[in-house]
Amino acid sequence: MEDFERAxxxxxxxxxxxxxxxxxRPAAFLITHLxxxxxxxxxxxxxxxxxxxxxxxxKSVHGGALRQVEGDGYPCxxxxxxxxxxxxxxxxxxxARAAGCPVVLLDVGGYFAPSLEALCDRFSGQILGVVEDTENGHRRYAGLDKTPCPVVSVARSPLKDPEDFLVGQSVVFSTEALMRNRGDILHGRTALVIGFGKLGSSIARLLxxxxxxxxxxxIDPVRRTQTLSQGFAVTRDREAGLREAGLVLCATGSLSLRGEDFPQLRNGAYVATVTSSEDELELAGLPDVYERAHVGEHVTRYLTTGHYFYLLNGGNAVNFLHGASVGPFIFLIQAEILAASAALARGGLAPGMxxxxxxDRATIAATWLDYFNR
Structure with a gap:
């Protein structure tokens, strides 16, 4: 990024x-891809x-960005x-960081969810609320038996639609780049996309x-009807889909492949995900008979007698290998996170989603257009 772009x-x-x-202004703790x-x-x-x-x-920390944030005086x-x-x-x-202060928690993926009730009850200050950025995190907070404070989610905002679409494009780009590094290409393979949400549908359309x-x-029948209407084949049987696919792209934000699913993969299939391996893949459940070997940059081969497959980037989001850039559109949802933080600081929101x-979204969009529609 050049100086004028930073300015x-x-x-x-x-x-x-x-x-x-x-x-x-309340105190804040910020979880973010750096x-x-x-x-x-x-x-x-x-x-x-x-x-x-x-x-x-x-798994998404850029060294230069980390040094810059710490140089600006923000503890990491x-x-x-x-x-x-x-x-x-x-x-x-x-x-230790904010004793006695009103606090806003800015989340990416539901990290605070398991301890939120305890934080609201026992923290020496006051938890004003949480801002959540992702669909995976949205579901974690919405699924709590009790939501003890307001949670402002930007995961389903229309301002996030451009980011979600472009993230899907970046996942396909990175997947293809890793395959090409091994002399393989996408063409000639059937692709199975697991999950037809915003990211999955973007991936499917580009492929x-x-x-x-x-x-x-x-698993959602409504999404299966949407899939058919957009011209994609729908597999009702995941095992059959895995046996036929030469490329499997996991885009559920939760558990796409269990340990027992991996032996169902077609020989030589590539597996890639849009999020962290701990959320998307049950690698710990993979049978111990598989031997692991690095056979290319960010490509791991899993091999046992009569069966092998390739896992890209250790099962973590492949697009972060190439910067995961979606251009200035990411700044729309980041601005909404700022607006949500301010809304929590002003108070008046009941516990819940x-x-x-x-x-406020219109204000953000208009401001963004003034700066970036040039």
């Missing part, structure tokens, strides 16, 4: 912060909150599922446009 991005987030910043353009977003978050810590997702702490799956540990962590035969598996208003 424009900082000006954009400054304008968003000026539109939405609350009178009293990609090259992300320091500007971090500074934007600091424009509407008192940012106490950045917790980069461990190590993130793991274990940090917030243990309520006592989670409470101690927040008390189809490339002339690839695409089948889709989804919320979205920001259409009027």
């Amino acid at each position: 424009r991005l900082d000006a954009y987030f400054g304008k968003i912060a000026a539109c939405f910043a609350p009178v009293d 990609l090259p353009e992300r320091p500007a977003f971090v500074r934007g978050v600091a424009g509407v909150t008192e940012l106490r810590a950045v917790l980069p997702k461990p 702490d190590r993130l793991s599922r274990g940090l917030f799956s243990d309520p006592e540990r989670a409470v101690r962590y927040l008390d 189809q446009a490339k002339g690839i035969r695409v089948a889709v598996y989804d 919320h979205e920001i208003s259409p009027a």
Whole structure:
């Protein structure tokens, strides 16, 4: 990113912060993919909150971005599922960074969900609420028996549609690049897309446009009808789909392949995902008879007598290998995260799931167009 691009991005987030910043800024903890353009977003978050810590997702950390964020004076702490799956540990962590403060939690993937009730009950300050960015995280919060504070989700916002579409495109690009590094290509293979949500449908459409035969598996009958209406084959039997596919793209945000599913894969099939391996694949359940060998950059072959398949990027999101860039469209949803943080700071939201208003989204879209539609 060139200097003038950084300046424009900082000006954009400054304008968003000026539109939405609350009178009293709460403390905040930010979970984020720390990609090259992300320091500007971090500074934007600091424009509407008192940012106490950045917790980069461990499998998507760009070294230069990390150094820049730390150089700007924002502490970066190590993130793991274990940090917030243990309520006592989670409470101690927040008390160490923001004791007695009102706090907003900015999440990507439902990390805070297992300890949210304990944080609301036992943290020395006050949890004002959570902002969640992903569909996977949205479902984790919505599935809680009790939502003890407001959760403002941007996962289903129309401002996220461009990002979701372009992320799907980047997944296909990275998958093809890794295959080509081994001398393989997409053409001549049947692709199975597991999950026909926003990302899965984007992946399926691009593969189809490339002339690839695409089948889709989804447990939701409504989505299966949508799949058929868009010209894709629907497989009702996941095992049959796995046996026929030379490429399997997992896009559910939850568990796509169980341990017992892997032996059903067609010989020589490639497997790629749109999210972390811990969410999408049950690799720990893979039979021990499989031997693992690195056979290319970010390509692992799993081999046993009479059967083998290839796993891309260790089962983690393949698009992060090539920057996962979706251009300036990512700044739409990042601005909505700032607006959601400000809404929580202002108070008045009951415990439960919320979205920001259409009027606020229109303000964000208009501001974005002023800066980036050039």
